[in-house]
Amino acid sequence: MEDPSRTDDAAAPRPRRVVWLLVAGIALGALNLRTAITSIGPLLGEVTTGLHMSGALAGVLTTLPVLCFALFGALTPLLIRRFGEHALMAAALLAIAVGVGTRPLAGDAWLFLALSTIALAGGAIGNVLLPGLVKQHFPHRVGALTTVYTTFLALGSTLAAAGTVPIEQVSGDWRISLGVFALFALVAAVPWLLVLGHGPQRAGSARPLGPGRVLRTATGRWSVLFFGTQCTIAYIVFGWYAEMLRDSGMSAAAAGLALSYLTALSIPLSMALPALMARTRDHRGFVAVFFGSYAAGVAGLWTAPVEGVWLWTTFIGVGMATFPLALTFFAVRTRTAAGTAAMSATSQSIGYLMGGLGPFLFGLLREVSGGWHAPLALFLALAALNLVAGMRLGRPGHLEDELSPEASRPAR
Template identity: 45%
Template structure:
């Protein structure tokens, strides 16, 4: 396959995968009340449902480096998108809470693996334009998030069942398999065997790895609490279910230009600390507004929250910027995301517990403000320019930054 066609195929594959990475989550957030009623979920179990994405991302994301050392990326992505498609379709047919949780976990396993792989693929295949490509796929991810938030309730109403509003996104995941089929069938395991022999980068043994993990975790905690509960906050503030879903979609829609700009801007700036502080401050202001005037200032709080959540594309960009090698990006991506999502799992669960215990949103929003403060502190530490390989011991750093020569992996 000519190089240009290969590049276009890889780009299309990355963007289709990104389009699917949040639809399974925000579609549930928009329909959480209907699902809870249909499956007789208690408030605590509903909190567990909204926490499941972060738990799944922590568990399955940590396994991705093991997979990349044994299989080509295209084959891994085919499997990941197949899991996502099948899991979403099966959960739409679930008849009990536990079946719903199990099938949701299957779908989320596919997302977890793709989460870790995308920064690696961008650094490998677009080494001269990593910021632009990270911005484009972050924007595409947000587009999928927005579409699922806005369309799930209308689709459910059109078919008269919440199951249609969830199951339709399984078809989108099936489409994302297509660009990777030919590369997956044509490739050999030679590069995977070479990767298995390469020295390992253990990001969890570095201060940078932990700073990135805590930063990623704190901003993800806010993101998943928002996706899981923001629509309910607006419903409780006297908005209709459809309007509440549209306001949730508005957070991601307003965030599109920020997602496109942020990685490119990060690549041009030597000091990322002002970006970290601006986004944390916007997030705190949004939570204060939601606590004090959730109805009257709804549009302002949505806009501020959208700016605050631009911390997510910044974190993705920083993963690629804080590693010298492909092995370093895989290790840092897996550790920051799996550990970060484990931290983030506390968000929706604790918000649900605090909401059920108090019957209001003041205490849950106070918890989210505290998380934004932690985000700012850890982000300032991660923003310092350095590389994860440089924090390893000298022999390990030499082995990783000067690996044995090997044939570059080619897709297609």
């Protein structure tokens, strides 16, 4: 059995203390990547009222995560080359802490948006960094460490969404309930700061890969389409699923519970999927299963949305495991940490922009058609595109194999 203290960037085994710092840094870092987003939703009314936000500014607030993830995700490879992965990861978590901790103190809407941008920039950079860090330090345990990463990402999202309102009820102040999550980000930055104290973590840096080079490969293009379609579906579900159930006759409480159950399914799926993917080179079977689950859920919502709501919700929730699948593809379809980071940055920056259009188009079809069948047809069409992209991306192969031989060589 391979020594767990050995990584791909060290000629000798790394001290176990550093290995566990890296594991803790990956887990705690992932825990904080979504707290700035999911903590806002349950208290959106209190925030907009307390800051006297207009409807337009409230719309900016809800759209800001997509814009930040696209912009700062695209800039991350440049920042990596300038500052290095470990320093940048520590800075990203500190940015989340500063943004999340100070925005509740804002006295006006524009300052709140500016501080939210700082927090979201940290989350966007962390989104791109973590898959590459897993690939860099644990190349022979990608499945296990991606499981850690995706599971803690789901846990953090759920914790912030479920915990904000109870904290607000106990404290009596929505500002305290939003700001408390800054403490988690501060704790998460500590392992990365300690890793920096152990000196350089890489024997050499890979030659830079920009979005243009990634998009000139078939693997890169299919990755963008796969991530973008799953992201679009996810934003539709988060934005419209409960409303669709309420319009079909469910109570607000029951519809909210169904959405909570759907999102909670991501935790066990995130725990199981990456490790399963690491055991095989061909991943098209996973893609087909998730499309079938989507199709079954849509068929049920089309014909009997309320009668079998928990079954349909389970199907949709299982289908949304395409998110950890997409994150795992970044590592298993690349040979180098630089390739993982480049593929992650390109797919996420473009994919989140695609995702931002989903709720708008879904709502527009609802308004134009007067029912839910046309929007559900859009949902199924997106799932079909996701299937096509996933079946191509699921074939054995690596991004670097489609580039020039220099792409995977270390820079001098």
